[in-house]
Amino acid sequence: MTPAYPEVKPSHVAGVVKVEMSLFNSREEIQWYQIELFDLNWTNIPFASSYRIINIGYKERKSFDVYIRKADMDEAVYLCTTSKVRKSSKSRTLISSRICSRLDGEPA
Amino acid sequence: MKYLVTALSLLALPALANTPITGNVEAKCVIQTTKDGVYGNPIASRLSTTPADGGVLPVIRFDVSIADSYTANITHPTSFSSSPPLTDTVAWTGSTSVTQTSVSGMSAYEEAKVLVDSTTIFNLTLAGSTWFSTASSATYGASKPFAGGVYTALVQASCVAK
Numbered sequence: 001m002t003p004a005y006p007e008v009k010p011s012h013v014a015g016v017v018k019v020e021m022s023l024f025n026s027r028e029e030i031q032w033y034q035i036e037l038f039d040l041n042w043t044n045i046p047f048a049s050s051y052r053i054i055n056i057g058y059k060e061r062k063s064f065d066v067y068i069r070k071a072d073m074d075e076a077v078y079l080c081t082t083s084k085v086r087k088s089s090k091s092r093t094l095i096s097s098r099i100c101s102r103l104d105g106e107p108a
Numbered sequence: 109m110k111y112l113v114t115a116l117s118l119l120a121l122p123a124l125a126n127t128p129i130t131g132n133v134e135a136k137c138v139i140q141t142t143k144d145g146v147y148g149n150p151i152a153s154r155l156s157t158t159p160a161d162g163g164v165l166p167v168i169r170f171d172v173s174i175a176d177s178y179t180a181n182i183t184h185p186t187s188f189s190s191s192p193p194l195t196d197t198v199a200w201t202g203s204t205s206v207t208q209t210s211v212s213g214m215s216a217y218e219e220a221k222v223l224v225d226s227t228t229i230f231n232l233t234l235a236g237s238t239w240f241s242t243a244s245s246a247t248y249g250a251s252k253p254f255a256g257g258v259y260t261a262l263v264q265a266s267c268v269a270k
């Protein structure tokens with residue numbers, strides 16, 4: 001997921017800002033990713049987006065906007081996408097991957 | 109005629125104008141599964157991904173494009189995500205190690221890793237690819253045999269911007 005340090009922009013809604021993100025699926029076995037927003041202690045923070053869970057094919061890229069209340073921006077730190085794994089029919093370990101950008105960092 | 113051809117060739121030259129290709133290298137992290145992990149069942153009360161126990165270690169690859177932008181946080185399982193009904197406690201152990209690197213300096217990641225509960229944190233100070241493997245072992249309470257069925261557990265691999 002990019003950018004690592006997204007720029008926070010004003011949105012068309014008063015009191016709400018937006019960040020523009022892009023997600024690339026590099027895992028052939030994964031088709032779904034969940035968007036999450038956390039504070040520094042990994043506590044969930046509310047947000048709005050066209051997608052909560054994105055369906056994205058292997059080696060496809062999808063862009064999405066995340067809308068956050070200005071009042072929450074002091075707390076919002078990590079904007080993450082987490083892969084959703086399918087149930088397996090073999091005794092095994094499944095790998096859930098999570099990529100997190102920082103909203104309080106320096107833009108790249 | 110010869111002069112005419114030369115003149116026409118010169119007129120065609122602007123069609124050969126260069127087309128610029130621009131690019132931007134930005135901080136980016138990609139996680140891929142290199143190898144799926146499989147639980148072996150060396151004794152009735154134990155499931156383990158260790159090859160000596162008949163298991164397969166999962167291998168995860170992290171690619172970072174810019175040095176010192178991300179940490180790799182890898183959490184080994186502490187519960188099953190799916191299993192047959194269990195009536196007793198399960199004791200979990202696990203660890204994560206660097207198994208392969210694309211840059212020799214990355215071998216220092218193993219020495220510098222930090223363990224917080226079940227999460228191992230690696231500071232990705234160099235650009236390139238690093239492969240990590242996670243060992244996971246589950247032992248059923250009071251050496252009871254695990255019930256027959258499929259057991260799956262999640263390894264959480266996170267790439268977190270610094």
